[in-house]
Amino acid sequence: MKTSQPQSTRFHNLDAIKEWTTQDADEIYQISRWGEGYFGVTDKGDLCVRPTQKENGPAINIMEVIEEMKVKNIPFPAVIRFHDILRSQVINLNKTFQATIEEAKFNGKYFGVYPIKVNQMREVVDEVVDAGAAYNYGLEAGSKPELMAALAMNTNQNSLTIINGYKDRDFLRLALLGIQLGRKVIVVVEKYTELEELLKLSAETGIEPMIGLRAKIATKSSGKWASSGGDYAKFGLTITEILQAVRHLKSIGKESCLKLLHFHIGSQIPDIRTIKDSITEGARIYAKLYKEGARIEYFDVGGGVGVNYDGTRSNSPSSINYTTKDYVADVVYMLKQICDIEDVPHPNITSESGRVITAHHSCVVTNVFGSIEIGADNFNTEKAINENILVTNMRDLVLELTEKNYQEVFNDASKLKEESISAFKLGILSLDERAKLETIYWRICRQIVAHASTDDYAPDEILQLKNQMAPQYLCNFSVFQSAPDTWAIGQILPVVPLHKLNQKPTELSTLVDITCDSDGKLDNFLSADGPTNTVPMHKLIEGEESYVGLFMTGAYQDIMGDNHNCFGRLNEVHVFCDDDDPTDFYIEEVIYGNRASHVLASLQYNPETMAQTVKSVIDQQVKRGKIRPRDGVDITDFYENCLKSYTYLKK
Numbered sequence: 001m002k003t004s005q006p007q008s009t010r011f012h013n014l015d016a017i018k019e020w021t022t023q024d025a026d027e028i029y030q031i032s033r034w035g036e037g038y039f040g041v042t043d044k045g046d047l048c049v050r051p052t053q054k055e056n057g058p059a060i061n062i063m064e065v066i067e068e069m070k071v072k073n074i075p076f077p078a079v080i081r082f083h084d085i086l087r088s089q090v091i092n093l094n095k096t097f098q099a100t101i102e103e104a105k106f107n108g109k110y111f112g113v114y115p116i117k118v119n120q121m122r123e124v125v126d127e128v129v130d131a132g133a134a135y136n137y138g139l140e141a142g143s144k145p146e147l148m149a150a151l152a153m154n155t156n157q158n159s160l161t162i163i164n165g166y167k168d169r170d171f172l173r174l175a176l177l178g179i180q181l182g183r184k185v186i187v188v189v190e191k192y193t194e195l196e197e198l199l200k201l202s203a204e205t206g207i208e209p210m211i212g213l214r215a216k217i218a219t220k221s222s223g224k225w226a227s228s229g230g231d232y233a234k235f236g237l238t239i240t241e242i243l244q245a246v247r248h249l250k251s252i253g254k255e256s257c258l259k260l261l262h263f264h265i266g267s268q269i270p271d272i273r274t275i276k277d278s279i280t281e282g283a284r285i286y287a288k289l290y291k292e293g294a295r296i297e298y299f300d301v302g303g304g305v306g307v308n309y310d311g312t313r314s315n316s317p318s319s320i321n322y323t324t325k326d327y328v329a330d331v332v333y334m335l336k337q338i339c340d341i342e343d344v345p346h347p348n349i350t351s352e353s354g355r356v357i358t359a360h361h362s363c364v365v366t367n368v369f370g371s372i373e374i375g376a377d378n379f380n381t382e383k384a385i386n387e388n389i390l391v392t393n394m395r396d397l398v399l400e401l402t403e404k405n406y407q408e409v410f411n412d413a414s415k416l417k418e419e420s421i422s423a424f425k426l427g428i429l430s431l432d433e434r435a436k437l438e439t440i441y442w443r444i445c446r447q448i449v450a451h452a453s454t455d456d457y458a459p460d461e462i463l464q465l466k467n468q469m470a471p472q473y474l475c476n477f478s479v480f481q482s483a484p485d486t487w488a489i490g491q492i493l494p495v496v497p498l499h500k501l502n503q504k505p506t507e508l509s510t511l512v513d514i515t516c517d518s519d520g521k522l523d524n525f526l527s528a529d530g531p532t533n534t535v536p537m538h539k540l541i542e543g544e545e546s547y548v549g550l551f552m553t554g555a556y557q558d559i560m561g562d563n564h565n566c567f568g569r570l571n572e573v574h575v576f577c578d579d580d581d582p583t584d585f586y587i588e589e590v591i592y593g594n595r596a597s598h599v600l601a602s603l604q605y606n607p608e609t610m611a612q613t614v615k616s617v618i619d620q621q622v623k624r625g626k627i628r629p630r631d632g633v634d635i636t637d638f639y640e641n642c643l644k645s646y647t648y649l650k651k
């Protein structure tokens with residue numbers, strides 16, 4: 001299933017830029033906008049990472065990372081993780097909360113948690129926990145395996161471990177085990193029966209639980225995750241159920257176990273007004289519950305802080321119209337205001353931001369290995385004697401075409417092309433004639449597109465033709481593994497060539513992947529004016545390497561990827577900044593992606609048996625004299641080596 005991509009008739013106007021500089025690259029690819037200062041362009045025209053978000057700070061040239069990977073024999077495509085960005089995002093969020101709380105004279109503290117589901121890689125969680133240690137930053141888990149990871153990773157007694165999602169008995173038991181380990185594990189009740197089950201288990205084990213209640217609040221977000229809020233949301237308790245829960249806990253003398261009030265209205269919330277509304281509603285619920293006798297200590301505002309995937313800083317679904325600072329200020333000040341009006345104490349604040357913590361830290365680097373030109377003009381179209389009239393008519397259209405009548409000529413040419421297919425099916429048109437007619441047709445289309453490009457009033461149909469005729473750049477990666485949200489929900493991710501950014505790109509292209517799936521492509525890109533279907537790329541030069549980066553893949557994309565076509569996980573390098581190193585970086589770790597045998601084994605194949613079977617068939621062919629013994633050994637080795645090799649294309 002693919003949500004149909006919006007057809008855009010917007011194009012980057014590259015012709016308008018006469019003297020191309022790296023500043024133009026920054027604008028065309030909106031690098032400063034989505035990059036939040038973490039990304040920039042070197043004077044040489046390479047894309048670089050600035051871990052300190054400062055233009056004069058250390059800069060890691062991504063092309064130098066690529067060079068080092070080549071030396072280390074790490075093939076592409078690959079994920080590069082910039083751990084300094086991850087750390088910096090954790091520290092920024094915590095510092096912003098601390099500073100705002102101080103400035104607002106708010107009496108509570110901030111106890112954030114990182115929701116593991118956004119990127120569960122151990123190295124990612126490790127880095128987040130480490131960077132957040134000074135702030136008692138905790139973890140959030142939404143499933144049993146995630147909770148098991150959280151219990152093992154977060155050993156800080158002062159930070160929170162928050163559990164969301166539907167829970168069974170084992171899940172609840174694991175939470176109580178966390179309490180036994182001396183940790184602050186809060187079970188957020190999503191469904192009333194979970195509360196009953198938890199209290200039962202607590203009575204059986206004698207372990208006092210820490211309880212949170214998730215409120216189904218009325219505030220709804222817009223964008224792609226709107227269904228997380230409102231009356232029909234999947235999770236949470238209604239106001240009625242919350243009141244019942246509080247009264248029940250009081251009636252059994254367990255009201256002191258109630259620690260946290262939670263709400264989460266969706267991810268990538270595009271509009272700050274929704275956030276304000278949800279805080280207002282949540283704060284009122286907190287205050288009223290407090291007056292009912294619920295001494296809630298933590299006010300948990302959930303996740304939802306978005307990032308600027310498309311750089312527009314608007315309330316479009318791939319963007320947001322606020323900064324993290326705006327968000328934090330709204331949470332702190334609005335909560336304070338309502339608490340003060342209601343005359344209840346300020347609670348501690350918890351948030352579960354995932355996307356904004358991890359999105360920027362990783363990117364996918366792929367090599368472009370070719371391009372598909374639509375209607376290449378390299379076939380001899382010379383007029384033959386007794387040529388079919390359809391071909392002649394198409395030929396005549398070339399002469400008729402002007403910058404005024406291009407729409408009319410397009411209609412005629414399209415009609416002729418249709419007729420030619422009928423004629424071919426009837427056996428009237430030869431293969432050679434069909435090839436000639438189509439070659440001339442595409443020649444006409446190219447000229448039509450050129451005319452339309454300089455016409456301010458070009459019809460949409462022709463502009464869409466321009467999109468359809470855009471060259472397709474073949475990239476060594478799988479959309480389904482590395483950018484699933486671009487396919488599933490039409491999310492825009494930034495795409496930028498990693499070098500030559502000091503030279504003007506001339507080809508407005510789409511990118512296609514190596515899966516055998518026509519959905520395996522990227523044709524929805526950012527521009528300063530809104531989404532476009534093409535991205536500016538440099539002309540490919542025979543014998544020259546070309547690398548392109550897919551950015552902001554650190555949240556969800558990294559971890560949701562699937563095994564479509566058995567490509568599997570990518571090679572990964574973890575890069576750290578080192579200001580003392582001449583290159584400003586070092587590769588701390590290499591994690592190899594899937595070999596063919598790994599992916600096959602995960603689908604119940606036995607690669608060893610496969611190799612034995614192929615070998616025995618080769619042996620038989622050798623015995624029959626069909627294969628020479630020496631070649632038999634070579635091809636057996638070759639098959640076995642392929643099983644041990646990376647699944648993606650070799651250069």
Ligand SMILES: *Cc1c(COP(=O)(O)O)cnc(C)c1O
Nearest residue numbers: 264267268303304352353354355
């Ligand atoms: C997914 C999820 C989050 C993380 O949301 P982001 O938008 O990535 O910050 C937080 N809390 C809950 C309950 C979630 O389901």
